[in-house]
Amino acid sequence: MQDPLSRTFSALADPTRRAILARLRLGAATVTQIAEPFRGQMTLPGVTKHLKVLETAGLVTKGREAQWRPCRLNAAPLRDAADWMDAYRVHMEQSLDRLGENL
Secondary structure (H helix, E strand, O other), X not given: OOOXXXXXXXXXXXXXXXXXXXXXXXXXXXXXHHHHHHOOOOOHHHHHHHHHHHHHOOOEEXXXXXXXXXXXXXXHHHHHHHHHHHHHHHHHHHHHHHHHHHO
């Protein structure tokens, strides 16, 4: 089993999944609403598979409201990934500063 950070990066590696997250950033949506921009490119089951990967990574949650199950963005795993990358950003900035001083 992958650790949470690996699941997050794996989920983000696909442009379709990133597009789904961008849509959910605007608010909750049904699977049909999420699939609309991909009509003609991907089937509804294909979109559902992408959503399952995002759910497994904890990036998407599904609720229940009457007869529909809205999907929502869960940004917590993105914050964890950003925090992890931030440590490397600081390291790279310090390395570039030292390089600049040497030049």
